Amino acid sequence: MKNIAILTLGLRHNYGGILQAAALYNFLKREGYNPVLLRKYPVQKGWKAIIIKALEILPFQNLKGFRNSYIKYINNIQFFDEYMPNQTKIMTYKSQIEEFLNKYEIDAIVVGSDQVWRYTYINDTEYDTYFLNFKLNREIKKISYAASFGIDTWEAPSENLNIKKYLSDFNAVSVRESSGQEICKKDFGKYDVELVLDPTLLIDQSFYLDMIKNKSPKNYDCITYILDENTEKKELVKKINVECQHKSVFNLLTKSSKLSVQDWVASFKSTDFIITDSFHGMVFSIIFNKDFLVIINKDRGADRFYSLCKILGLESRLVTPDSVAIDRMAPIDYSKVNEILDQLRVKSKQFLINSILE
Structure with missing residues (x-):
C-alpha cells in the first residue's frame, strides 16, 4: 500500500479548506492508498505570535476575530481526527517536513488543493514549502492536485526563476482554475499542466x-x-x-x-x-x-x-x-451540470491515480 502525504494550507476554522483536505484524504483512502496529512502551519515569531495567542485564549472578547476562530478550531479537532486520522504533529518549518519525509516510507507527496500557490496567502517565510522544494535522501513523487493561485496573476514575479526550477522537479502538475494553467505557462514556462476539479467535487455526494x-x-x-x-x-x-x-x-x-x-x-x-x-x-x-x-x-x-x-x-x-x-431566474438544470461534472470527475480521478502510479 502506497503512503501518500498531503500538504495544504494550515487547517483551522475555514470550512472549505477543511473539507477539501478531508475529501482528498478520503478519496485516496477509498482508492486503496494510505494518506497522511502534513499539519503545516505558518511561522509566527516574536510579539505578533504572543499577541495572537493571548487574543485566542482571552475570554469575553473577539478582537479581530481571533477568539471565535480559535474556538472554531478547537471544535474542529474532533472532525480532523475522525476524517483525517493519520496526521503528523503540527509543524511550522520546512525542515520538520523534510525530516518526516526522510524518516518514513512516503511514496508521493501531493500539494493542494485550495490557494496553496497564492503567494500572499501562504503567509510564511518559507513559501517554497508549497512548491515541494525539499532536501530528500530518496526519490519521492511530487504532485500538485488542484493547486490554486486564487487570482489570475502570480503575485511574486521576482521568484519566477525559482518557481520554474521547483515545478520542473514535479512528476505531475494540475491546477484548479484555467488561469492557473496560463500562469504556469507565462510565468514559469510549464506547459503540461492539467485542469482538475477541487477535491470536494472529486469525491461523490x-x-x-x-x-x-x-x-x-x-x-x-x-x-x-x-x-x-x-x-x-x-x-x-x-x-x-x-x-x-x-x-x-x-x-x-x-x-x-x-x-x-x-x-x-x-x-x-x-x-x-x-x-x-x-x-x-x-x-x-x-x-x-x-x-x-x-x-x-x-x-x-x-x-x-x-x-x-x-x-x-x-x-x-x-x-x-x-x-x-x-x-427571478429559472431553477438550475442540474442534469446538464451533473453530466459535465461526471466527465470532469473521471478525468480528475485518472490524473491523480495515474500520477501516483506512473
Missing part, C-alpha cells in the same frame, strides 16, 4: 450524506454565507431575497454561530437557495444541486468562481454588489 446523516437542521428558504460582509452586499442580499420571495433566511455567519463542519455541510443540504461570496459555499451549493447566487469576492480571488462556472455553464449565477437587477 455519498461521502457528505454519510457525514451529515445524524444532522437535522431547520429548513430555510435561503441561507446566506457571506465571508466579507459590507453595506453593499447586505443591500444586494436583501434585494435578492425580496425578488426571489424568500420567507425564511438564515445567516450562517451570525456572531453566535459556531457550527461544526458537519452542521455547516448539513445547512447547504437542507435549504432551497444559497447566497454566498465563498468559493466552497458555491461548490457545496452545486454538490447538493441547489439554486444559488454568488456575489463575486474579488479580494479573495474572483477567477475561482468564473473558471468553474464557465465550465459548468453557470455564469449567470455570478453577480456583483453593484448589480442593477437580479432577475
